[in-house]
Amino acid sequence: MLKESIGKRSDKVKNTIERGAVRKFAEAIGDPAPIFLDEKAGADSKYGRNIAPPTFPVTFDAGTVPDLNLPKKGLIHGEQIYHYNRPLYIGEDVYCWVEVKDYYEKTGSMGNMGFLTMTKYGEDADGQLLFSEERIIIINEAARKEMSV
Amino acid sequence: MTPIVDLQVGDSLDEIKLSPVTRLDLIKYAGASGDFNPIHTIDAEAEKAGLPGIIAHGMWTMGNLSKLFTPYLEEGFIADYSIRFKGMVFLEDVITLKATVAEKQAQQIKFSVEATNQQDKNVLKGDLVFSL
Numbered sequence: 001m002l003k004e005s006i007g008k009r010s011d012k013v014k015n016t017i018e019r020g021a022v023r024k025f026a027e028a029i030g031d032p033a034p035i036f037l038d039e040k041a042g043a044d045s046k047y048g049r050n051i052a053p054p055t056f057p058v059t060f061d062a063g064t065v066p067d068l069n070l071p072k073k074g075l076i077h078g079e080q081i082y083h084y085n086r087p088l089y090i091g092e093d094v095y096c097w098v099e100v101k102d103y104y105e106k107t108g109s110m111g112n113m114g115f116l117t118m119t120k121y122g123e124d125a126d127g128q129l130l131f132s133e134e135r136i137i138i139i140n141e142a143a144r145k146e147m148s149v
Numbered sequence: 150m151t152p153i154v155d156l157q158v159g160d161s162l163d164e165i166k167l168s169p170v171t172r173l174d175l176i177k178y179a180g181a182s183g184d185f186n187p188i189h190t191i192d193a194e195a196e197k198a199g200l201p202g203i204i205a206h207g208m209w210t211m212g213n214l215s216k217l218f219t220p221y222l223e224e225g226f227i228a229d230y231s232i233r234f235k236g237m238v239f240l241e242d243v244i245t246l247k248a249t250v251a252e253k254q255a256q257q258i259k260f261s262v263e264a265t266n267q268q269d270k271n272v273l274k275g276d277l278v279f280s281l
Contacts, residue, residue: 021181028174028181029212030167033219046223053219054227055212058182073198077207081231084280087222 002068002103002116002139009099010063015122017090021059022052029053042090051087055080057133062096062120070116074143078115079136085129094122094130101134114139153221153258154281162217162248162260169241170205178209205238210264210273217248217262218279225281228257232275236266243267248277256281 026036031053034041042050088094101117120133156162175189184206187194195203211232218227238244245265252259258281263274 024177024181025212028177029209029216031213031216031219033216033222035219035222051222051226053212054215054230055208058184058208077234079231079233080208080211082227082229084226084228087226 002100002114002144005065005068005100006103007100008065008068010065010097012095012097013061013063015060015094015096017052017056017088017092017094019050019090022050022056022090025056025059026053029055036090047087047089050090052090054082054084054087056088057082057096057120057122057131060094060096060120060122062098065098065100065118068100070137071139071143074140076138076140077135078138079134081134082131084131088122088130093125095125096120096122110140112141114144150220153218153224153279156250156253156258158250158253160250165213165217165246167213167244167246169243170238172203172240175203175205175209178206178212182206182208182212184208200237202239205242207232207234207273210238210244213244214246214248214262214264214273215277217246218277221279225279227277228280229276229278231277232262232273234273236270236272238266238272242272244272251276 023037026032035045036050098118098120101119103116105112105114116137118135122130124130179185179190188198189203189206248260248262251261258279260277262277264272266272
């Protein structure tokens with residue numbers, strides 16, 4: 001059932017990187033550095049502006065994949081992988097979407113587990129890819145049974 | 150501080166030891182990230198999920214780990230950052246963040262990164278490519 005979702009993707013959603021959201025995020029990860037938060041430090045930096053921490057894309061709305069209904073419980077976050085072409089700038093618009101990249105099941109010591117790979121992408125207004133964020137989610141058997149009800 | 154470009158294979162960045170994890174840390178991260186899964190903030194929900202108590206968001210720890218590199222952002226940026234979550238982080242755990250140079254090329258430095266708890270057990274582990 002999840003296998004049928006492979007290759008499906010959401011429609012693009014526009015996200016604006018807001019200064020206040022970056023401040024809250026940087027403080028929540030204990031990294032309130034001037035390069036993220038201080039306007040003058042950003043202007044004086046090699047980027048000429050403030051940038052966002054590398055895990056900030058967790059906050060982006062990337063829409064929803066049609067017909068993909070994940071269980072609310074029984075999900076384990078297995079891996080998270082970022083690729084960047086450049087840092088993200090405060091104030092810029094990022095157009096995000098998410099795609100189901102892969103799904104397979106494997107039996108191991110914890111029973112039959114499902115492995116779902118979802119990748120979020122972000123591009124600028126000109127369609128240049130800025131980053132990708134791959135998330136591998138492990139779904140246990142009990143949670144999958146609930147989905148099929 | 151040694152410029153990151155001068156580090157050699159086997160050299161490590163200065164470790165960072167975090168304060169013991171508090172519920173407020175996780176409530177703040179929930180708000181800032183938008184991840185309101187209650188197993189990270191509400192005891193009863195964590196217990197219902199079969200956990201001994203609330204656990205930190207994996208992304209809270211991964212987010213913290215990247216600050217090892219923040220002092221070097223004038224030299225370059227994080228191009229690849231790949232983490233495998235290995236163990237749960239509970240309230241009062243003391244997490245230490247580490248990064249060691251694994252490979253060096255002209256335009257990039259690859260680090261092995263990890264976060265360990267007070268029992269010296271890995272809670273997450275991965276690789277990070279710093280692009281010069």
